[in-house]
Each structure stands twice: as structure tokens, then as C-alpha cells.
Amino acid sequence: MTKLSVNLNAVAQLRNRRNLPWPSVTGMARIVLDEGAAGVTVHPRPDERHIRREDVYDLKALLDAEYPQAEFNIEGYPSEDFLALIEEVDPNQxxxxxxxxxxxxxxxxxxxxxxxxxxxxxxxxxxTSSRRVSLFCDPDAGHAGIAAAKATGADRVELYTGPYGACFDDPVRAEAELAVLAETARAARVAGMGLNAGHDLTLANLPAFKEAIPGVDEVSIGHGITADALIFGFGEAVRRYIDVLGG
Structure with missing residues (x-):
């Protein structure tokens, strides 16, 4: 089964529109984890326009205390500040x-x-023995790119699915984008790398993605699931995504 990691950046961005403590990033993390998400993802940026540094610490404390089985995935550009944060917080990925x-x-x-x-x-x-590294990967990286990614010592690549997600009104182009993604995914599996995916995956386009690219270890979804949560509520949105993923 493909695991779901819920990206909480959109929740933090909504909170940051006002100088108020809601919606709560940790509160939403509890909801999505209680409904079966395997973990949460954050992408703290230097300007803290959505996830703040304090959110990273708060989420780490929450997961350690209440959800030790859940995975914490932190995304970011490897600046010295980011590397130091990772070493301090010690996420799973x-x-x-x-x-x-x-x-x-x-x-x-x-x-x-x-x-x-x-x-x-x-x-x-x-x-480390308890922390994997994933590298964000263009959909057309192909065998040469994957071989170079493997040579870095990384555990996984994360397929950038943005071009596929942008095809919501063009099924012919979507099929072509899936074929490109599938080729890079095959190269990753041949190289022995784990496979993640993320960006603009939705309830509408996830079934075709799953069929074309089986065996994905994890998808990270933020914007789409937050948009659906405005309609269904966060708990129900999570359940629907997990159902599509085979949960």
C-alpha cells in the first residue's frame, strides 16, 4: 500500500494570514493522523511564510509524545540552517x-x-540508520538521472508530479505525462531506490497515477487535500485519499 503523508504548509499559510493561533498546525496533524495518515510533511522556508520554525519543534514533540508510529518528513533546500535544523529535530525522512x-x-x-x-x-x-534521505526528482530524469541520484547514497527519489497535475483538463497530455513518470519510476526501481511522489495530486488524478505507477512507497499531498477539506472536512478528506491509495 502507498502511504499518505499530509503536507501541512497550506494549513500554516492560512493561519499566518492573521496573528492568531488557528487553524492549529498541530491540531490538524492530530486529525489527519487519527484518520489514518502515515505521517506529516512540512517545508519550512527561510521567510516562514507558512511553516514556522516553532511549528517544526511543536510537531516533533507531538509525534514523539502521541504518535510514535507516525513519520515526520521535512522538505527543504540544504542550506546550512536547514541542515542544522534536520540534525537537531531528527525527522524520519x-x-x-x-x-x-x-x-x-x-x-x-x-x-x-x-x-x-x-x-x-x-x-x-x-x-543515518534511522533517517532516510529522498531527493526531489524531475519526471523525465530517466535512467541516467536516476543512476546519478543513486550514486549520492540517497534512499529514495520523490517524483515531481506537478506537470501531470496540471493536466486536469487535458486527458491526452495527462496520459503522456504519466508515461514519462512511469519510465523514471521504473528506472528508480531497477536501481533499488525507494519511490515517493508529490505535487498537485488530487482525488481526481490519483487513481490513474496509481494504476500507471504501482509500487510507490509514499505520496505527500498538501494543497489538494486541504482544498478537499474545505468541502469534506480534514478527517473525511484524509479517509478518501487513503481509500484511493488502497487503505
Missing amino acids: VTLVPDDPAQATSDHGWDFLGKGNFLTSVVQRLR
């Missing part, structure tokens, strides 16, 4: 993304061939 701090959201994967030496040094620093 760290997902490295090549974002500029000013980006609104992640929109491309790593250049594994060009950044291999840099990524290798970061992976060696962060990877």
Missing part, C-alpha cells in the same frame, strides 16, 4: 529540494548529473 527561497512552491527536481558531488556530501551528512 528529509526530502531535499533545489528551491530558490523566493519560489512560491517546488517546481523542478535536482540536476543529479550536475549537482552530484554537492548532493553526495549532503546525503552523507544527513543519512
Whole structure:
């Protein structure tokens, strides 16, 4: 079964519109974990426009105290501040993304061939017996890119599914994007790497993704599940995504 990690950035961004403590990031984490999500994901950025540094500490304390079976995944660009935060908080998984701090959201994967030496040094620093490292991966990385990702020592790649998610009104293009994703996924499995996926996955496009790319270890979903939560409530939205994933 593919595990669901709920990205809480959109919850934090809504809270940050006002100088108020709600919606509560830890409160929403409790809801999604109680409904069966395998873990939570956050992407703290330097400007704290959504997840704040204190949220990271609060979530770590919550998971340690109440949900020791749940996984904590922290995404981010490997600046020195980010690396120090990971070493301090010690999440179960760290997902490295090549974002500029000013980006609104992640929109491309790593250049594994060009950044291999840099990524290798970061992976060696962060990877432990209890913490895996995942690298954000373009859908068309192919065998050469995956081989370079594997050489860094990372445990997994996370398929960037944004181009597929953007095909909500174009089924022909969606099918083509799935074929590209499937090829990179096959390369990852051949290389012995774990496989995550995320970005703009929804209740509408997740079934076709799952059929085209079986064996994904984890999907990280934030914007879509938060949008659905406005209609169904967070608990029901989580249950619906887990049902699609085979839970």
C-alpha cells in the first residue's frame, strides 16, 4: 500500500494570514493522523511564510509524545540552517529540494548529473540508520538521472508530479505525462531506490497515477487535500485519499 503523508504548509499559510493561533498546525496533524495518515510533511522556508520554525519543534514533540508510529518528513533546500535544523529535530525522512527561497512552491527536481558531488556530501551528512534521505526528482530524469541520484547514497527519489497535475483538463497530455513518470519510476526501481511522489495530486488524478505507477512507497499531498477539506472536512478528506491509495 502507498502511504499518505499530509503536507501541512497550506494549513500554516492560512493561519499566518492573521496573528492568531488557528487553524492549529498541530491540531490538524492530530486529525489527519487519527484518520489514518502515515505521517506529516512540512517545508519550512527561510521567510516562514507558512511553516514556522516553532511549528517544526511543536510537531516533533507531538509525534514523539502521541504518535510514535507516525513519520515526520521535512522538505527543504540544504542550506546550512536547514541542515542544522534536520540534525537537531531528527525527522524520519528529509526530502531535499533545489528551491530558490523566493519560489512560491517546488517546481523542478535536482540536476543529479550536475549537482552530484554537492548532493553526495549532503546525503552523507544527513543519512543515518534511522533517517532516510529522498531527493526531489524531475519526471523525465530517466535512467541516467536516476543512476546519478543513486550514486549520492540517497534512499529514495520523490517524483515531481506537478506537470501531470496540471493536466486536469487535458486527458491526452495527462496520459503522456504519466508515461514519462512511469519510465523514471521504473528506472528508480531497477536501481533499488525507494519511490515517493508529490505535487498537485488530487482525488481526481490519483487513481490513474496509481494504476500507471504501482509500487510507490509514499505520496505527500498538501494543497489538494486541504482544498478537499474545505468541502469534506480534514478527517473525511484524509479517509478518501487513503481509500484511493488502497487503505
